[in-house]
Amino acid sequence: MADGTTHFSRRNLLFAGGAVAAGLTAGGLSWALGAGADEQDDAGPVAAGPMAGAFDMRTGAQLLAPTPLFNATGPQSFAFDDTNGQVYVLQTVEGGIRLDGEEDPLDSGDRKTSGDMCLTRLSSSGKTLGHMYLRGFGHGISCGVEPTGQRTYIWVEGRADAESGYGRTVVRVPFKDGSVLDSSDESVRHFDPVPGSTDVSPALDLPGGRVLVSHEEDGVHRFSVYGTADFLEGRFDAAQTLRAGVQVKQEEWFQGCALYGDHVYVLTGGPYTGKSGDNPRKSGGNTYVSAIDVRTGKAQGRHHVTVAPDLVYREPEGIAVSMAGGRPALCIGFSVKAQDRRELALYRFTA
Template sequence: MSNHGPGPGRRTLLVAGTAALAVGGLAGIALWGDDGTGKSRDGKAPAGPAIAGAFDIARSTRLWQPTPLGNVTGPQSLAFDDVNRHVYVVQLAQGGLRLDGEDGPVGAAGRKRAGDLCVTRFSRSGEQLGRMYLRGFGHGISMGVEPRSDAVWLWMESEAHPRNGFGRAVARIRFEDGAVLDSHDRAVRHHRIAPRGSTRVHPAVDMTTERLLVSYLGTDGKHGYSVHSLKKVVAGDGTPLHRIDSAAFLESETFQGCALHGDFIYQLTGNPYSTSDGRNPRDSGGNTFVSAIDIRTGRAAGHQHVSVAPSLRFREPEGIAVRMAPDPLLCMGFSVKTTGRRNIALFGFEPATGRRHT
């Protein structure tokens, strides 16, 4: 979970900015549901399609029932390896992490630092297949997976701020089951491609177009995105293909992750259920939303309320990614409370009829 601060107002989603090297000088536009909530005025979910980018948020399928993670903490983000048919889920590491040469066994509790992460590899069915720890990397707001013939590479936020634990750069990490890797390791290359001074920097990857999405909070306090060639970034060229200078969210929503697929950025916002007298009680239907932004124009391309699985306990939206095989799905995770731990429930949303994933 992360919070970028108040947005422009409770009833407005505002997306404004420029798409560098594509379109310039765009004005912001406001986009809202019938009453700004994504529901009709009688409080019910809208009938018919609920389009965000190339997906229909009204057409859902359950992929995982609440499933345990590598640690007891809740999920932060997820990504798919469609080549090897694996799913990677990131969470904040419980306790602390030691490295070789420090007192105590590798991976033992102690010396917890801001930004320690646990990455768990799963089968498509939710079986745990491996685990890796990253020390001092970030909060795990979003991530990317880049499968290659030599290895599976994870794109993670990196250089965690020592006080708040959020990343200030992005890094490409080789997944190794059982490894504990420190952000200060000389083998870790930090790509500082967000605007200078940005914080809360985190990546996502679209392997269908071989592009990298970088999300960041600028020095002006506004949330922005940039899109890059994956191969050029690896080669040391961080020049953006597109940039959206600001994207503000509903005041009542918390930013929970982003994904890139084709020409759309998908962003997830929302909060866990609150008590009955709080701002997000279960009987409200929750305040989880999926929004889409067209990177070619910088314009909003849908802002839809997510009403799936209202009976989940806690139901905090955590992580959004696109799974391509066997069929495209826009996938979303929910953190679910159980005794002594948090689990992840995973849902997918089908392509909108007639929409292309350009």
């Protein structure tokens, strides 16, 4: 959410180190792309077209009308539990509430810096089915949902940086309605696949049995792909590691990522500005979905998303793949303004 704090400037800087060349790591061993690939990467992101990876971005349709979440703040990311027909949505905790163990209510700025998040569970029609608070975890740029028997596990960032409020590790915790969970709780297991990295956030590819970790390392924004079983066993030899800058422009705001099939999908953009601003409504917005091939590290499609131009505010917030009905759909979330809160709207794009 664009709020005038330093949090968004950090997103903006994520791509600064990787805006020219693409790097790829296979099986934990670094290797260089061929000359032809280097020449393409130096040319910058590929031209916008109808396809982003496997998805036709002309097929946009509303999946969920603007829907309130448990807190009044805007959504940050979402993920699907297609087994149970549910959507889980992360947002920062709103100001003015007091959680268990707190002496006084905290304002929204303190919540963001502390990495305090609210997780809302929605039905496919947008009805609130439950919530929990994740205190000290992060900002919620992306997340994953793993239904397992009677439990549903949430994959999120953890151990929020004390200055930025963004996570430094990956955690997998069970959803427990109405609970307040601290990142420092002894029940929380932290995975640290790239020690020393910052702005860490995970996403899941359930059909492919893979974990995607977005992270910044040495000033470069990277995406690393792991087998889920290996990841849970603490084996962090990435199958692939990609630089974001092969496809995304340096000045763009990172708003989430997803992994499906042969591609990492990256969402960027900001809210509408006034007529004299750099992103007025008449421009169609600055939301883009870009795809990177995990096998080669090359750009594989980039699309200017102009769906739902009349949404009030319309800030892109989160990207995920749904497999409902057995057909994959790439879904984009928008934060929209209601009278006294922000709400989530979802749009889907099919292959």
